[in-house]
């Protein structure tokens with residue numbers, strides 16, 4: 001990150017006004033810009049991203065709309081770069097009052113929800129420099145609101161594609177508010193091209209009100225450099241299931257955070273990652289048990305090929321007073337080349353006695369007796385290796401509710417592994 | 429007719445501490461259409477021989493050769509040997525999480541086919557159902573993770589299932605009968621017997637004569653002290669059963685210590 005502000009107050013104000021933003025939003029931007037240089041860098045154990053170009057590109061460029069056809073589902077959102085989102089709502093979604101709006105439209109229509117939840121709880125705008133950068137310069141996104149008691153039977157699909165050819169930074173925000181006792185499934189897909197090194201700063205905030213159930217699947221295929229935050233705030237008895245496929249090709253700083261604030265709230269976090277080529281992926285997954293009887297479990301499995309780097313931090317923090325809480329985690333990394341770098345780093349911070357907590361971690365290589373067994377049936381080394389890895393990454397595949405999304409992740413894993421093996425085998 | 433020949437094979441295993449020679453000049457030749465049995469006391473090198481033929485990288489050949497249809501297998505990795513027609517039913521098969529049995533067997537079959545012509549799902553399932561039935565195995569076994577949590581008997585049956593699916597030219601079955609009750613052993617024997625043809629040969633390694641009551645061998649070899657010390661027809665197995673390894677050793681005047689001896 002650079003040491004000087006990335007824009008001027010005048011330019012920022014002009015941008016905000018050109019988008020007909022609310023006065024509140026303009027004020028948030030201006031304050032964030034002011035605070036930006038004074039705020040600390042976001043700290044992630046064992047991940048040094050100081051030299052990453054996380055603010056590369058022009059902050060503000062005018063844009064056009066585009067429309068992408070899609071098959072009908074409950075809600076489908078397509079957003080190309082920083083253009084306004086193309087949104088389709090099924091009859092079911094419309095009838096139940098589900099709201100899905102482009103970021104700029106939403107802030108004027110739902111000022112109270114924005115005041116309450118936009119960069120206040122899940123990722124406070126003054127948390128660190130990356131958050132302030134986001135709050136100041138957000139230039140695209142969507143807002144999703146599922147009202148109280150609405151139970152959606154079909155998933156909401158979100159497709160976001162960063163377009164680096166515009167030269168514009170991609171500062172994208174998703175604000176999802178799941179109302180009390182609502183129930184929904186999100187299938188998100190994030191992609192980018194790799195025409196230019198243009199940074200992304202992506203923040204997704206998931207607010208689960210009392211009793212809300214959200215199943216969140218995402219497949220990330222970002223090819224440029226990005227800060228990718230998925231931050232959730234859970235109220236009483238809310239439940240959030242994460243299933244993430246981190247199939248990025250760029251340098252990605254992932255910040256996955258779940259705050260179990262309400263009593264009895266519960267999250268299951270599962271992620272798989274493949275790092276190839278010379279990329280670095282730094283993944284920090286933190287769950288904090290604030291409420292009593294809360295439960296948070298982390299499972300992260302990753303594979304590294306070539307000279308890529310993959311770091312899994314798993315942080316389980318049980319604060320004082322969160323009695324009868326549970327924090328478990330498992331972080332495992334397999335290294336498939338001699339030059340791969342990886343770490344599986346579990347951190348348990350326990351400030352309360354009446355809890356259950358535990359962790360398992362490993363950094364290893366593919367088991368040679370397994371390879372021998374598979375190869376003794378005629379499978380080539382590469383095919384055998386991919387089978388073992390697919391098994392190793394299977395925990396997240398099994399968790400994905402839609403067969404289509406599951407197949408998409410399977411294909412992506414296969415493709416990324418084949419590419420990685422080719423690259424490695426030609427280097428060795 | 430296919431042929432597998434082992435010539436004056438000397439093998440060493442590299443332990444952390446010692447380099448010990450386990451096979452001390454094994455000779456063996458078999459043709460497709462034949463069933464051979466190797467019997468021998470524990471610790472004599474039977475598994476070492478089968479793993480070495482298959483190409484397990486943990487064993488080092490210091491002398492001799494392994495020849496399949498006139499071509500030396502030395503230097504060829506295990507997967508190439510498998511595709512050339514060898515199969516080893518292992519004494520201790522690996523367990524692999526997250527990979528289903530069916531998925532694995534399909535990959536193994538496809539590894540022997542041209543890349544653009546994989547086996548069709550229908551043909552695969554038909555073959556699988558047929559073989560599951562021969563082996564009296566539940567269909568669910570195919571969808572379970574490879575050997576994961578299988579009982580000893582289930583693992584053995586699963587090795588034979590793979591044998592029936594892959595249809596190699598030569599199968600080496602290492603103590604496929606150990607830990608099986610008589611009914612399970614009959615099922616395994618039925619599976620192997622169903623493979624019998626002019627295009628298939630098997631090398632059955634066993635400690636006991638019992639299995640050979642159900643799979644009648646054409647040739648029986650006795651291994652002791654890292655060598656084949658005697659070969660004969662099926663009656664040799666019966667003789668061994670009556671006289672024991674010690675009896676045969678003394679008759680041949682060999683200086684070999686049997687680990688089973690007190």
Ligand SMILES: Nc1ncnc2c1ncn2[C@@H]1O[C@H](COP(=O)(O)OP(=O)(O)O)[C@@H](O)[C@H]1O
Nearest residue numbers: 441443450469470471472473474475476477486
């Ligand atoms: N991987 C190995 N590492 C060390 N020693 C081994 C290994 N495999 C076999 N041996 C030794 O070689 C000898 C022969 O073993 P093995 O081939 O398993 O005999 P068998 O199958 O006839 O019982 C034994 O003394 C055994 O301890």
Ligand SMILES: [Mg+2]
Nearest residue numbers: 474475519603
């Ligand atoms: Mg043995």
